[in-house]
Amino acid sequence: MNPGPRSPALPPDPTLRESATFDRRTIAEIQRAAETGIYDIRGGGAKRKVPHFDDLLFLGASMSRYPLEGYRERCDTDVVLGARNATFPLHLSTPVTVAGMSFGALSGRAKEALGRGASEVNTSTTTGDGGMTPEERGQSKHLVYQYLPSRYGMNPDDLRRADAIEVVLGQGAKPGGGGMLLGQKITERVAGMRTLPMGVDQRSASRHPDWTGPDDLEIKIRELREITDWEKPIYVKIGATRTYYDVKLAAKAGADVIVLDGMQGGTAATQDVFIEHVGIPTLAALPQAVQALQEEGLHRHVQLVVSGGIRNGADLAKCMALGADAVAIGTAALIALGDNAPGLDAEYRALGSAAGFYDDWQAGRDPAGITTQDDELASRLDPVQGGRRLANFIRVMTMEAQVIARACGKAHLHHLEPEDLVALTIEAAAMARVPLAGTSWIPGQGL
Amino acid sequence: MAALSEVLVEPPVGVEPTTVDLSTADVRALNGALHAPRVAETSPRWRVLHPDGRHSIAVGLDAEVEVEVDGHVGYYCAGMNKAATVTINGNAGVGVAENMMSGTVRVRGNASQSAAATAHGGLLVVEGSAAARCGISMKGVDIVVGGDVGHMSAFMGQAGRLVVCGDAGDALGDSLYEARIYVQGSVKSLGADCVEKEMRAEHLAELAQLLTAAGMDADPAAFARFGSGRSLYNFHVDNASAY
Numbered sequence: 001m002n003p004g005p006r007s008p009a010l011p012p013d014p015t016l017r018e019s020a021t022f023d024r025r026t027i028a029e030i031q032r033a034a035e036t037g038i039y040d041i042r043g044g045g046a047k048r049k050v051p052h053f054d055d056l057l058f059l060g061a062s063m064s065r066y067p068l069e070g071y072r073e074r075c076d077t078d079v080v081l082g083a084r085n086a087t088f089p090l091h092l093s094t095p096v097t098v099a100g101m102s103f104g105a106l107s108g109r110a111k112e113a114l115g116r117g118a119s120e121v122n123t124s125t126t127t128g129d130g131g132m133t134p135e136e137r138g139q140s141k142h143l144v145y146q147y148l149p150s151r152y153g154m155n156p157d158d159l160r161r162a163d164a165i166e167v168v169l170g171q172g173a174k175p176g177g178g179g180m181l182l183g184q185k186i187t188e189r190v191a192g193m194r195t196l197p198m199g200v201d202q203r204s205a206s207r208h209p210d211w212t213g214p215d216d217l218e219i220k221i222r223e224l225r226e227i228t229d230w231e232k233p234i235y236v237k238i239g240a241t242r243t244y245y246d247v248k249l250a251a252k253a254g255a256d257v258i259v260l261d262g263m264q265g266g267t268a269a270t271q272d273v274f275i276e277h278v279g280i281p282t283l284a285a286l287p288q289a290v291q292a293l294q295e296e297g298l299h300r301h302v303q304l305v306v307s308g309g310i311r312n313g314a315d316l317a318k319c320m321a322l323g324a325d326a327v328a329i330g331t332a333a334l335i336a337l338g339d340n341a342p343g344l345d346a347e348y349r350a351l352g353s354a355a356g357f358y359d360d361w362q363a364g365r366d367p368a369g370i371t372t373q374d375d376e377l378a379s380r381l382d383p384v385q386g387g388r389r390l391a392n393f394i395r396v397m398t399m400e401a402q403v404i405a406r407a408c409g410k411a412h413l414h415h416l417e418p419e420d421l422v423a424l425t426i427e428a429a430a431m432a433r434v435p436l437a438g439t440s441w442i443p444g445q446g447l
Numbered sequence: 448m449a450a451l452s453e454v455l456v457e458p459p460v461g462v463e464p465t466t467v468d469l470s471t472a473d474v475r476a477l478n479g480a481l482h483a484p485r486v487a488e489t490s491p492r493w494r495v496l497h498p499d500g501r502h503s504i505a506v507g508l509d510a511e512v513e514v515e516v517d518g519h520v521g522y523y524c525a526g527m528n529k530a531a532t533v534t535i536n537g538n539a540g541v542g543v544a545e546n547m548m549s550g551t552v553r554v555r556g557n558a559s560q561s562a563a564a565t566a567h568g569g570l571l572v573v574e575g576s577a578a579a580r581c582g583i584s585m586k587g588v589d590i591v592v593g594g595d596v597g598h599m600s601a602f603m604g605q606a607g608r609l610v611v612c613g614d615a616g617d618a619l620g621d622s623l624y625e626a627r628i629y630v631q632g633s634v635k636s637l638g639a640d641c642v643e644k645e646m647r648a649e650h651l652a653e654l655a656q657l658l659t660a661a662g663m664d665a666d667p668a669a670f671a672r673f674g675s676g677r678s679l680y681n682f683h684v685d686n687a688s689a690y
Contacts, residue, residue: 038682151565151584154546156507156527183681195567195586195605196624200680203622205603209583210523210542210561219502223523226478227507 040272041180043105043361043371044331045173045264045309050281052264052309053318055428056421057437060407068406075402076412079326081124081303082164082233082256085225089233089256090142090164092326093122094398095413096316098390099261099307099330100146100166100237102128104181104190104202105268105361106334107378108135109386110370113337115139116383117390121398126166126328128268129179129204131193132158139387144235147224149178149205152194156227164257165224166235167217169208169246172265172308175239175279179204180269185364187373214249221254235259240285240308241278247292251302259328260289262308266331268371269362282308284431290323299323300414313400320401321416322432329394336393337386338368464492464515474501487511498524500540505533508550525552528569544571547588560597563588566607572661579616582609585626591661601626602638610657612665623675629654631670642676 011018018024033039061067068075082089098118103111105128112135118125124142131153137143145162147154159165170176181190181202191198211220221234236250237259250258262282267275286306293299306319307328319327331339340348345355347367353360361371369380405413408420422437423429429436430443467477477495480486487510495516498504502521505514508531516524519537529548538556547566554562557575564580566588573581576594580602587606595613602618604626614632621638627650628641637643646668654667 151546151586154565155548155567156509156529156546159507159527180682197680200624201682203603205584209580209602210545210564216522216541219522223503223506223526226475226503227527229479229482230475 041182041269041362042272042275042359043266043268043270044275044359045266046276046279046281047359048276050263051283051425051428051431052281053283053315055283055424056318056432056434057424058317058321058404058408058420059422061409065409067409068411070403070406073406074411075406077398077402079303079414081305081326082235084233084256084301085230085254086164086233086256087229087231088163090124092124092142094394095320095324095326096121096310096394096397097123097144097305097326097328098125098333099265099328100126100128100144100168100171101330101334102130102181102268103133103136104128104130104185104194104373106370107372107381108133108189109378109381109383110334110337111136112139112383113381113386114333114390115143116387117333117336117394118142120387120391121394123394124163127162129181130190131155132161133193135383137161139383146237149208150194151209152196152202152204159224159232160228162232164233164235165228166237166257166259167221167224167255168237169250170239170241170261171237171267172239172261172263172279172282173267174270174274175241176206177270177274177278178206179267180362182269182362182364185362185373190373214253217250218253233257235305237261239263239265240280240282243280243285243288244292247289247304248296251293251296251298255302257303257305258289258293259305259307260285261328262286262306264309265307266334266361281431282306282310283428286319286322286324287431287433293323300325313397313402314404316397317401317404317413317416318421320405320413321418321420323418325414329397332393333390334370336390337370338381338389339366339370341368344368464494464513465490466494466496468496469499469501469504470497474503477504478506481505481508481510481512481514498537502540505531508533519556528552538575539573543573544569544588547571557594558592563590566590568607570660572663576613582607582626585609589657589660591657591663593661593663595632598635599638601628604628608653608657610654610661610663610670612663620673620675622679623673624680625675628673629657629667629670630673631665634671634673637673640676640679641673644672644674646670646672 079095116139119141126144142163144164146166148168183199233256235257236255238246240262263279303325305326306324310327342355344367366372369377421434493514498518500521504524506526509529513532515534521540523542525533526545528550532551534553539554539558541559542561544552545564547569549569551570553572558573558577560578562577562581563571565584567586571590574593579597581596581600583602585604585607591610598616601620605624609628611630615634618638620641651667
């Protein structure tokens with residue numbers, strides 16, 4: 001997608017007035033649609049401004065709370081995922097995990113880099129639509145194998161090779177939608193893994209082919225446990241919409257871990273109208289999920305992994321405080337590998353975009369060599385160096401969250417709590433269910 | 448999980464099958480025993496009694512064993528099967544042989560919806576009829592149905608062959624990729640981009656092979672062949688009404 005006019009530059013004549021309804025971006029999109037006859041497809045998550053974790057602040061310790069001494073007193077970050085039913089739950093050193101992204105959408109080297117980076121900091125990475133590659137399995141200490149509606153590349157050997165299984169119902173960028181990997185990325189290897197002809201547009205179904213609804217899901221989860229002898233944690237991933245009910249149903253269906261993906265979560269290729277207009281923000285969904293688990297008596301027994309716009313240690317700490325057990329990063333992980341790097345600006349501009357704006361992940365022409373199947377472009381990414389950059393980034397996120405947790409007097413990131421938070425806006429206060437800063441008012445919960 | 452010795456009703460003697468009675472043993476113990484290392488050498492034949500509609504019977508098998516189930520099974524019987532031969536002397540619930548990789552699964556009765564969904568290989572024989580979405584997203588499996596199939600069968604079928612000796616319901620082969628479909632009876636309607644194709648000699652030959660493998664007595668010449676029109680392989684706005 002062309003970035004177009006980002007901030008309203010001054011009109012040539014100060015007497016000209018731009019319509020708030022038909023602004024230049026809107027006009028340009030109408031003109032583009034009229035010319036091409038097709039909707040805009042792009043990668044990434046929602047770009048519109050929505051209430052987010054930046055709208056929350058922590059209340060550091062002072063008189064009534066004791067802080068922990070930075071650099072001296074421990075603040076632990078480990079997390080165990082999937083101990084509810086699995087013989088072998090995941091023991092991770094940081095609650096920052098890497099979200100599901102497919103080989104096909106990403107190059108094999110990018111998947112390898114994600115595995116290397118995650119393993120270096122003893123956290124998990126996740127496959128995607130299209131199966132498990134040897135590079136990814138080989139470099140991932142903890143690999144979560146996604147079980148998607150399309151079942152591309154799904155086979156029981158990989159299921160047994162995985163460390164956890166994630167049943168995907170939806171994702172934040174397109175809850176209720178299937179997928180489309182455009183033909184230019186269906187190379188011989190991708191086509192072979194997905195049992196498709198080369199060059200076709202690969203459609204992914206929006207519903208699983210052999211189960212419908214929560215009662216069936218319970219039976220499906222049981223089947224996956226039986227196939228893998230009850231060894232692996234079973235995750236259920238949902239896109240954030242009717243989160244309260246979805247989380248209750250997933251937990252009652254037997255999920256060990258629930259992955260909740262808000263509308264800022266990225267996608268490899270989806271209609272812009274879908275990304276921007278379906279689903280709810282991560283901030284709005286997380287408290288609903290926690291409430292649902294608490295009411296079932298399953299909070300902290302069924303772990304909650306939150307994704308969708310997680311960018312730094314502050315976001316991580318705020319998710320922990322609101323009741324998450326871990327987070328997953330996708331877009332931020334790609335940026336850490338080198339996506340949208342300033343040094344590639346000229347090449348992005350040649351594609352009609354610019355560094356900091358590039359979102360044509362569906363096109364397969366990524367100058368950073370990440371969202372591509374072109375061998376020459378893919379070779380630009382060094383998986384060892386990329387892995388190191390991702391590990392650095394996850395370390396920084398974790399340390400940032402520790403800084404905040406110690407300031408709040410917490411010896412573990414999981415000890416952060418809603419009481420540590422206030423909101424800057426009424427909207428964020430209502431969604432996060434924490435007081436508006438300087439007041440004791442939580443909108444929707446009376447005075 | 449129960450030990451194997453707790454699962455057995457009769458210990459294996461010679462070539463006699465190892466018998467498991469699910470009125471006393473649970474499915475988890477049965478599957479655990481079927482997944483045991485070297486099971487094909489130590490217990491190549493199994494007989495399961497009183498399945499009584501239980502789910503996930505004989506799933507995830509990865510050995511050349513023969514399993515005979517005496518009665519009706521619930522969801523996902525023989526799911527993700529590899530190499531094993533599973534025979535169900537009764538009806539099968541949703542998703543029998545789902546995602547099968549190889550081996551043979553035979554249902555003596557009828558199969559519920561989504562039979563052999565997403566299956567990559569092997570042979571599923573349904574001697575009765577199969578309900579809706581038979582062979583949905585099939586990826587290489589061969590399916591032979593003695594009776595009819597329900598609506599949306601072979602939906603998004605990518606590879607493999609679906610043989611229907613009876614009639615097919617609505618929207619057969621909708622959004623088909625490269626799976627091939629043979630129907631002897633009537634087709635209520637074809638799905639998007641599914642078209643009837645010429646039955647050439649090579650198709651008659653492969654159909655005869657499939658019918659023989661399934662033990663079906665039918666004349667290949669009485670079947671019609673259906674496949675993808677390939678007009679929806681790459682999105683074009685002029686086809687928008689077909690989606």
